[in-house]
Amino acid sequence: MRSYLTHLECTNCQQQFSAQEIHTLCSDCGKVLFARYDLTSVKEIWKKSDLLGRKNDIWRWFEIMPVLSLENVISLGEGATPLLHAHSLGEIHNAKQLYIKDEGLNPTGSFKARGLSAAVSKAKELGISSIAIPSAGNAAAALAAYGSRAKMEIHVFMPNDTPAMMMREAVVYDANLHLVDGLINQAGQELKASAKNWFDVSTLKEPYRAEGKKTMGLELAEQFNWSLPEAIIYPTGGGTGIVGMWKAFDELEQIGWIGSERPQMISVQSEGCAPIVRAFEKGDSHAELWEDAKTIAPGMRVPVAVADYLMLQIIRESNGTALTVSDAEIHSSIHRMASQEGVFAAPEGAATYAAYEKLLANGHLQPEMSVVLFNTGSGMKTPDLITLPTRT
Structure with missing residues (x-):
C-alpha cells in the first residue's frame, strides 16, 4: 500500500502548500486546508477488491489517507463501525430504510477517534512531539489516547463543566488537563494565550483530522454497496463530520467507485446553541458567534466554527437543511434509541432521531x-443524563 498524497490546498483561495511541511490554516486567507491526492493514478491502480x-x-483506505509511511500510523482499531438497520424505530414511522451508524463503538467511545488517529499519525510523520487541543470533551479524550500511544506530550483545554468521564479519560491517558471558565472557544483562546510551542489540532485548523473523519463517508458508501443513502442527519458542532464525508464522496466519484x-x-x-442553523435560515455564508450557548449535548455546544462556510455550502449544495431540537427532545430520544x-x-447522536421525527412531520x-x-458517541460518556428509578 502507498499513499497518493500530493499537496495541501486552501478550500477558499485554492493556494497550494507542501504536505511535507507543517501547516495549520491557509497562510494567505486564514481558511481551511484540505489534503489532496493524485486521484487519476489512484483510479488506475486501486480496485475495490484491494480492500x-x-x-x-x-x-x-491508505491510498487516500495522508500518512506516507505505514510505520507512522498510530491506531487503536478505529473505524469499521456498524450500520444498523433501525427496524423498531422505523416501524413507528412506517420507514423501512432507517439506519444508525454507531460511532460510539470506536476506541475512546466516539467518532473523534478517527480524526485524532489521522492527525496524530501525520504529526508523528512531520516530527511533531507536543500537541494541544481545545475540546468540549470527546476530542480531548481521543487525543490523549492516541498521543499516549505515540509517546507525545499532550495538553487538553476543556471547559470546567465538561462531563467528568471525559476529564477522567484525559487524566488516565496521562495528558495535561487545563480547565477553563467558559466554552470551547474560550478553551481555544486559553491555548493560544499559553504561547507554548505545542502543535494545535483544533477542529479543521489543521488539515488531517478531516482525513480521518472522511472515512465515515468511505465506509458508508461501502456499506450501501457503493451507493449512498438519500439523506444523512448529522449532529453539528465543529463540522468535521459533514465536511469530511462530503470530501470522501467527491474522492470516491473521482476514482470511479x-x-x-x-x-x-x-x-x-x-x-441552545445553533449558529449554523441561524446562518442557514438567514441565507448567510458565515455563522456568527452564538452567545450564551447552553445544551446537554457537549459536542454541540460549539458557539463558533472555523469551517462554518464549508458546512453551509455543503448543506445548500446537497439540498439539505439545518434544524434545531430541544434538550427535552434529545433526552427523550436517548431513551427511545436505547429501548427500541x-x-x-450520546446526546448528540440522539439529537439526530429527534430531528428525523421533525423532518417527517x-x-x-x-x-x-x-x-x-449518525450516533457520534457512546451514551456512557454522559451517565448523569440517565436518572435511576427510586427504590421503594
Whole structure:
C-alpha cells in the first residue's frame, strides 16, 4: 500500500502548500486546508477488491489517507463501525430504510477517534512531539489516547463543566488537563494565550483530522454497496463530520467507485446553541458567534466554527437543511434509541432521531427515503443524563 498524497490546498483561495511541511490554516486567507491526492493514478491502480483482506480500520483506505509511511500510523482499531438497520424505530414511522451508524463503538467511545488517529499519525510523520487541543470533551479524550500511544506530550483545554468521564479519560491517558471558565472557544483562546510551542489540532485548523473523519463517508458508501443513502442527519458542532464525508464522496466519484448522486446533508443543532442553523435560515455564508450557548449535548455546544462556510455550502449544495431540537427532545430520544434499538446514544447522536421525527412531520423527509442517523458517541460518556428509578 502507498499513499497518493500530493499537496495541501486552501478550500477558499485554492493556494497550494507542501504536505511535507507543517501547516495549520491557509497562510494567505486564514481558511481551511484540505489534503489532496493524485486521484487519476489512484483510479488506475486501486480496485475495490484491494480492500479485501486488509485490516478493518480507517487505514484500509491508505491510498487516500495522508500518512506516507505505514510505520507512522498510530491506531487503536478505529473505524469499521456498524450500520444498523433501525427496524423498531422505523416501524413507528412506517420507514423501512432507517439506519444508525454507531460511532460510539470506536476506541475512546466516539467518532473523534478517527480524526485524532489521522492527525496524530501525520504529526508523528512531520516530527511533531507536543500537541494541544481545545475540546468540549470527546476530542480531548481521543487525543490523549492516541498521543499516549505515540509517546507525545499532550495538553487538553476543556471547559470546567465538561462531563467528568471525559476529564477522567484525559487524566488516565496521562495528558495535561487545563480547565477553563467558559466554552470551547474560550478553551481555544486559553491555548493560544499559553504561547507554548505545542502543535494545535483544533477542529479543521489543521488539515488531517478531516482525513480521518472522511472515512465515515468511505465506509458508508461501502456499506450501501457503493451507493449512498438519500439523506444523512448529522449532529453539528465543529463540522468535521459533514465536511469530511462530503470530501470522501467527491474522492470516491473521482476514482470511479460511486456516481454523482449525493445524499441530503442535514445538520442538527441544539436550540441552545445553533449558529449554523441561524446562518442557514438567514441565507448567510458565515455563522456568527452564538452567545450564551447552553445544551446537554457537549459536542454541540460549539458557539463558533472555523469551517462554518464549508458546512453551509455543503448543506445548500446537497439540498439539505439545518434544524434545531430541544434538550427535552434529545433526552427523550436517548431513551427511545436505547429501548427500541439497543443503541445507547450520546446526546448528540440522539439529537439526530429527534430531528428525523421533525423532518417527517414537516414533510422535508418521507418515510420511504433511505436515511442514516449518525450516533457520534457512546451514551456512557454522559451517565448523569440517565436518572435511576427510586427504590421503594
